[in-house]
Amino acid sequence: MRAFVIPHDGANIVELAEVPKPQIDDDEVLVRVRAVGVGIHDSYFFPPDVRYPFPIGIEAAGIVEEIGGRVTGYHPGDRIAYVSSMQPKGGTWAEFVAVSTDSLIIPIPAGMDFATAAAVPVAGNTVLRAFHALTAVPSGGSLFIAGGSGALGTFGIQLARQRHWRVGASASEVNHDYLRSLGAEMVVDYHDPDWTSQVRDWMPGGVDAAMAVQPGTAAETARVVKDCGQLIPISGDSAATERGVRLETMPYQVDVSDGTMQLMSDIEAGNVHVEIERVYPFEDALTALAKVQTRRARGKSVLRIA
Known part of the structure; x- marks a missing residue:
């Protein structure tokens, strides 16, 4: 599969590469990525047991392709948005991602497109x-x-x-x-x-x-x-x-999944606006990352994977 990766330990670049599609464990789902939310820290977050080349990225939206043996509540074909960071199998800037069911996973409302959904989770x-x-x-x-x-x-x-x-x-x-x-x-x-x-x-x-x-x-x-x-x-x-x-410090352990699902519903209903500055083709991901890292963006930049 194609992925934007840190190629090796100590590298300070991100590059497009062909890497193996991840194999899922019993508590994971395999997601075919359709859109990626671009964030300032996407190329900075790595798990302690990182293996290179390592796909970067934190949030995305896509379609469940396969589920692990112990997974309940998700099925192939489900449309989901999610936050998946610090995972040893890699991040979201890839055509496929293994997502732990411990991650924040939000169903995408029927009337919402993948680009909008990918702009919401983080x-x-x-x-x-x-x-x-x-x-x-x-x-x-x-x-x-x-x-x-x-x-x-x-x-x-x-x-x-x-x-x-x-x-x-x-x-x-x-x-x-x-x-x-x-x-x-x-x-x-x-x-x-x-x-x-x-x-x-x-x-x-x-x-x-x-x-x-x-x-x-x-x-x-x-x-x-x-x-x-x-x-x-x-x-x-x-x-x-x-x-x-x-x-105050950010309460990162607080469960806000219900609030995030309500937010998705409010967006679908038109009660909350999502500002997407630009949707980039996947191949232009590095241009999107450079723009976001200027901290002068309005709203969110998103990558689309055809």
């Missing part, structure tokens, strides 16, 4: 887990999202509005109307050195909580949070906080 479950940690935001409370135009921010704004939260967000000026269309009440340009004061003018005393999506933004974002409010840095930043602001 960003959707990350935002849902972050919101699980944000206990300080009541109905009618306020949330600020530092980095609102990417896949995480796109879902974050809309899911916060579903919770009846007031939402502010930052992005470059070209994306301000886009964020307002998603439901952001207040938008600032992160290039403006005075953006934190603008947020404080909008929400005197500070917001109840904030999400810092981009690396290196947690410390500055903490300035717009009220005393004893919450800040969750999605990128894992560490930052000294003052005024009792609580720096």
Whole structure:
């Protein structure tokens, strides 16, 4: 099969290669991949027992081709979206993937295409887990999202509005109307050195909580949070906080599968928008990865495998 791989230990390149189709264990399903969600960290996550050449990638959507002997609940022909990371048999940038049933696997609604489905699992479950940690935001409370135009921010704004939260967000000026269309009440340009004061003018005393999506933004974002409010840095930043602001860690062990399935249903019903900046042919995967790694994308980039 074709796969984009790290060719050998110590290699700092990703290349297209022919590799064997994975053989599944009793607790795995074999998936024929139809679309891949492209993420910044796709070429960085490896299991401790990695074997080269190693296919990269974390999320995708496709069709179940085969099931292991102990697998229940899945059948050949099922359309699924999934997160499959740190697996020794490789990631999702491949024509076939062995997916453990311990992974986050979400049925694709009948009216949803594979490209849309592949854009949901990582960003959707990350935002849902972050919101699980944000206990300080009541109905009618306020949330600020530092980095609102990417896949995480796109879902974050809309899911916060579903919770009846007031939402502010930052992005470059070209994306301000886009964020307002998603439901952001207040938008600032992160290039403006005075953006934190603008947020404080909008929400005197500070917001109840904030999400810092981009690396290196947690410390500055903490300035717009009220005393004893919450800040969750999605990128894992560490930052000294003052005024009792609580720096939360991502609760990665929280099960958000039900919430992710509801999100898929809301997308199919048109209640939540998925922004796909571009769908690339599989052969152009490295161009897509380079674009995403600039951190200047709007929404999600996706690969399509014919």
